Structures are given as C-alpha cells and as structure tokens.
Amino acid sequence: MTQASNGPTVPPTEEELSRARLRLAVEGPVARITISRPERRNAMTGRTWTTLAHIGQTLPEDVRIVVISGEGDTFSAGIDLGMFSPEGVDGERSMVAGLADGTSTDAEVQDYIAGLQEGFLWLRRPDLVTVAAVRGHAIGAGFQLALSCDIRVLADDAQLCMKEPALGLVPDLTGTKPLVDIVGVNRAVEICLTARRVGAREAERLGLAELVVAPDELSGAVDDAVAALLATDREAATATKALLQQAAGNTLQQQAEAERGAQAGRLAALARGAAGH
Numbered sequence: 001m002t003q004a005s006n007g008p009t010v011p012p013t014e015e016e017l018s019r020a021r022l023r024l025a026v027e028g029p030v031a032r033i034t035i036s037r038p039e040r041r042n043a044m045t046g047r048t049w050t051t052l053a054h055i056g057q058t059l060p061e062d063v064r065i066v067v068i069s070g071e072g073d074t075f076s077a078g079i080d081l082g083m084f085s086p087e088g089v090d091g092e093r094s095m096v097a098g099l100a101d102g103t104s105t106d107a108e109v110q111d112y113i114a115g116l117q118e119g120f121l122w123l124r125r126p127d128l129v130t131v132a133a134v135r136g137h138a139i140g141a142g143f144q145l146a147l148s149c150d151i152r153v154l155a156d157d158a159q160l161c162m163k164e165p166a167l168g169l170v171p172d173l174t175g176t177k178p179l180v181d182i183v184g185v186n187r188a189v190e191i192c193l194t195a196r197r198v199g200a201r202e203a204e205r206l207g208l209a210e211l212v213v214a215p216d217e218l219s220g221a222v223d224d225a226v227a228a229l230l231a232t233d234r235e236a237a238t239a240t241k242a243l244l245q246q247a248a249g250n251t252l253q254q255q256a257e258a259e260r261g262a263q264a265g266r267l268a269a270l271a272r273g274a275a276g277h
C-alpha cells in the first residue's frame with residue numbers, strides 16, 4: 001500500500017483525470033480529490049478507481065492529508081449503473097464483460113476487481129490521513145469510498161447506503177471491513193441487507209461520522225480538521241496511525257510491544273534532533 005516500486009511515476013494528466021471524472025488539487029501537504037460528475041450525481045466507473053490508485057501511487061512525498069469530496073450536493077451515487085450493461089460506459093470495460101458467453105474466467109474477473117480495489121486500499125496508508133467530506137448521498141461504492149477514509153465529516157443532509165445486496169451484488173470495494181470494525185457485525189448485517197439509508201445523525205451515533213455539520217459549514221469544518229491534523233509531527237502521526245491500525249488484531253501484550261517498539265524509534269529520532277544530527 002505504500003508507493004509501488006513498479007507503478008506509474010508521474011501523476012495522471014488533466015485529460016486522464018477528466019475522463020475518470022476526477023479533479024485533483026495538491027497544495028503543499030494537502031491533496032484534494034473531487035469526484036466531478038454532478039449531472040450523474042458523481043456516479044463512478046472503473047476508470048475512476050484505477051485513476052484514484054494512480055493518484056495514490058504518484059502523490060508528492062510531502063502530502064500528508066487527502067480530502068475526498070463530491071462536486072455539488074451529492075458525494076457519490078456509487079458505481080455508474082451503465083457499468084453493468086454489456087457495452088459498459090464510454091467504451092470502458094463493462095463489469096460483466098465476457099460473463100454471459102463464458103469468455104471471462106472467474107480468475108480474470110477477480111484480477112479486474114483487485115485493480116479497482118487498489119483505488120480504495122491506498123487511503124489506509126499510515127503516512128497519510130484521509131478525510132471524506134460527505135454531502136447528500138454516499139451510495140454503494142460512494143459509501144465504501146467514504147469508509148476507506150480515516151475520518152468522515154458529514155453534512156447533516158448526508159445519507160449512507162450500502163445498496164449492493166439490493167442489486168444482487170456484494171460490497172467489494174474494501175468497505176465491509178471498516179463497516180464491521182466500526183459498527184459490529186450485527187449492525188453491519190442490518191445496514192447492508194436492508195440497503196437502507198443511514199442519515200447523518202444516526203451515522204454519528206454509530207461512529208460512521210466523526211463530525212456532522214450544516215451543509216454550508218462542511219468545507220470550513222474540513223479545513224479546521226486539516227489544520228489540526230497538520231499541527232502534529234508527521235513522523236509521530238505516521239507511527240501512531242500504524243499503531244492504531246494494528247490494535248484491533250493484536251492482543252494487549254502484542255500491542256504493548258508494538259507501542260514500545262514505536263516509541264523507542266520516536267525517542268531516538270527526538271534525541272538525534274536535539275543533538276542536531
């Protein structure tokens with residue numbers, strides 16, 4: 001999940017971003033990614049996610065914070081439903097390409113999905129803090145994208161919905177683990193298998209939103225969060241996120257060991273800094 005050694009080395013061009021319905025603005029330590037297709041409620045295609053992966057692989061090294069939002073008053077209506085038609089969207093490979101006539105194997109489909117999942121996985125990198133700024137609907141892949149971020153700031157009109165089971169599908173864009181980690185298996189089953197909409201206030205109660213604000217306060221609230229995140233030491237922030245990420249899978253003893261290992265590294269770095277080398 002860190003910078004891939006054999007991946008692209010230059011960021012996507014403006015044309016590539018535009019074909020993927022994305023905008024990217026990097027200013028010093030902050031990268032802002034906007035899903036930009038408001039006329040289709042920011043519906044996304046496979047290209048959106050492979051381009052997201054490309055963005056992650058080529059972020060400048062000094063970027064510490066990534067903010068993801070949707071243009072207009074919707075975060076994202078999820079996958080472009082045209083992706084399930086045999087012809088796909090704008091000539092892009094369809095999700096069901098070759099499945100009806102058996103020319104695509106199960107392994108090929110899984111490889112294809114693995115490539116799409118890369119667009120979501122990098123958002124967990126410990127050297128980054130990722131923030132989803134959610135207005136309106138975050139459906140299916142849109143909800144999973146928000147779940148891939150460390151922090152979700154919701155406008156009070158936000159509605160989260162795991163629509164996939166209602167469409168005969170499963171959530172496969174890396175959203176099931178964070179959902180279960182946050183709300184537990186039982187609530188996750190209820191949310192996914194009813195495909196109901198979870199409003200912003202309920203999301204806050206369930207831990208799916210770190211903050212809920214009025215829609216016109218969303219960008220200011222995100223800016224405040226970004227400023228607070230930037231005020232911490234970068235190396236300490238990276239080490240702390242890595243620690244927190246492993247806590248759930250560790251025993252108390254394993255976590256205590258990980259804490260002292262990380263702290264020894266931090267203390268050595270601080271001592272070297274104080275000694276001027």
Ligand code: CAA
Nearest residue numbers: 039040041043077078079080081137139140141163164169
């Ligand atoms: N794909 C393609 N087009 C979409 C779209 C989508 N997911 N969502 C909205 N649009 C289009 C509509 O077709 C409509 O186009 P036209 O103007 O040409 O008619 C336009 O965007 C505006 O949509 P609405 O008029 O429906 O807008 P609304 O504000 O009334 O409703 C909405 C918004 C609740 C998001 C509604 O559009 C909706 O329910 N969309 C479908 C959501 C969906 O089922 N997404 C797939 C989830 S599954 C997934 O993402 C992951 C996976 O892999 C399976």
